[in-house]
Amino acid sequence: MVVARGGGLGFGVFFQAWAAAGGSDAATIAQVVRSTELAENLGYGVAWFTEQHAHLLGGFWGRVGAPHLLIAHLAGRTSRIGLGTAVRLVADLDAARLAEEAVTLEHLAGPGRVHLGIGAGMAAGGDPAERERRRSRTRTLSEELDALLRGRAPGRADELAVAMSMPELADRVYVATTDERLLAQAARLRQGYLVGMFGGNRHASMVRDFRRLGGSGPVRAVRLVHVDTDDAAAIRRVAPVARRLWTQFVPPSPGWRAVKEQLGLAPPLGVILEQFGWIVGGPSTVASAVVEYASACGLNGLDVAFHLPGIPDEVADRAMADFATAVIPRIRQLMHASLEPITT
Template sequence: MTTAAIGSAQGEIEFGLNSFGEIATDPSGRVLSDAETVRLIIEEAELAEPVGVDSFSIGEHYRTEMMDSANQVILAAIAGRTERIRLGTSVTVLSTQDPVRLYAEAATLDAASNGRAQLILGRASSPESFPLFGFDMADYETLFEEKLDLFVKLLRDQPVSWSGTVRSALTEQYVKPAIEPGAIPTWVGVGGSPQSVVRAARYGLPLMLAIIGGRPSRFAPLVDLYRRALGELGHPALPVGEHSLGLLAATDDEARETHWPYWRRTMEKIGRERGFHPPTRSSYDADVRTGALFVGSPQSVAPRIADAIRDLGLSRFDLKYDILHLPADLRARSIELYGREVIPRVRELLAVQPEPGEVIGHV
């Protein structure tokens, strides 16, 4: 499977932005409507292209505060207003999608964007799509495994013959529009499950790590497992990426004081739903200093991203920049700082080979 970026030691790193379509506010504090938020995402992708961001990806959720459920439709709108930036999903919930329809949509987006489409496939960390589309969470593993098998076949070798338990069989079936085998970079997103890592290796697909807390380096054993599995299965080396959250501002204090109230409210809500304790300010500050929250000034955030890329041997780094009710102007400023200041600085830091034991970029 081809991909846009091959290994931090072998080629250019891809730097992307992720949106989950979270509803924003205007500078006065007015909550934007659902439609205004969809249009805002399109405008933000337009902004990301000229400031130097390589890719723009949109999630798939079915929550009242997230407007990303029809992500391929939004990406198609972005395709008509941009020329270079790659357009992808920061997650496609394959378990509750039909692989044939997904292939047709992705291939159509690829044609409309002149070859800029890419995908990240996931099992879903939130369960809302299962009852919405009539699926049983008890079939969580079977749904993803079988649908991934069919989708990979559609991407790689048509006509397709396939049979399984989760949908009707296909016999010598072509699905249009046609693409070259492997033309749409397709990653498997994982949150920390070794079984998911090995599955990605088994299908010969790049690995995207969703790292939202703790030190990114703690995922190194999973990366090692993935690379060992690729070798044992006879696959070539494939890219590894990281998806993490953050916010850029002129100073560290401004970024943290801006981001913390929104982060606290978001995590308190998720905590109530899933039964875990919300973050304290001290745990938040620890994740900002050394963990997977990339919140701060460009001068502070860039070295931490460079460290994560080195520690895990990444080929791609995606920053999720939106969070519920964050004002649109602060979202735009974060995008600009990421593209104009953070990405160039990370590239500079990665071009310097540190001596053993040396830390590059930190004061």
């Protein structure tokens, strides 16, 4: 087994469970299960699963609407790899039910394996009032969730069927947000920070903001990666997929939608890869790019997305294996003296 760690940087895998229009929900979920089992055998530390409920990105979308159920299933099929939500869309949930859910998953999976990423999600149609409502509700729920998991909710224990005081699980709660108020709250509660897949050029400043606000919890980020035998082979594989995705893709923010409109449907491949934040190349190229990015951001963990519509599952799985066997050792060599070992 390859232990997927490099220097002080922990590595995980990230599954959007995206499939193109006409793709099978059942086949997509089955692929996620198989690839998670492979990720465990390769030594990755954690697998994260998104929650998606709408066709927000255009011609492809995520097929997992209930990541906690997927985690419950995988708890019985794996034994070591961490299992995380990235993220539970909590603005319309109840804190006690979410805590009960997380504690039950921890009992099923075993101590230390469940990681709970939470976020507000996107407002339908980009409505500013709905966006603020979701952010406000997420701040309230995050505070309540922390109190419940740390046993600091007087009077609630007698009301609840599940004994949910589990401080060690509270230490594995992460927020995914650009809302400075939620970041400040996460810093105060000693929660971790999940930095999203897109906007890689902004990630370093986002992490600096979290640390400036007093955040001491672990920071993890997601990046799209494709690794192949060499740079030319990686580009050949990714180029048609990237161009097709770009034509189908609806950016999640108004500013990015304006950028895409300005760039048009056929910008140079390098521009498309930059817009997606996609790291593509042979092992040495990918390792160097990861080290540069992770060092700039001061990451504790990097969670890699390999599977995309247009890349056959077996090719994505091979890239995941190559990253573990050929890229991470190079990252370890480059980073061993630059990051402190982590224990989270």
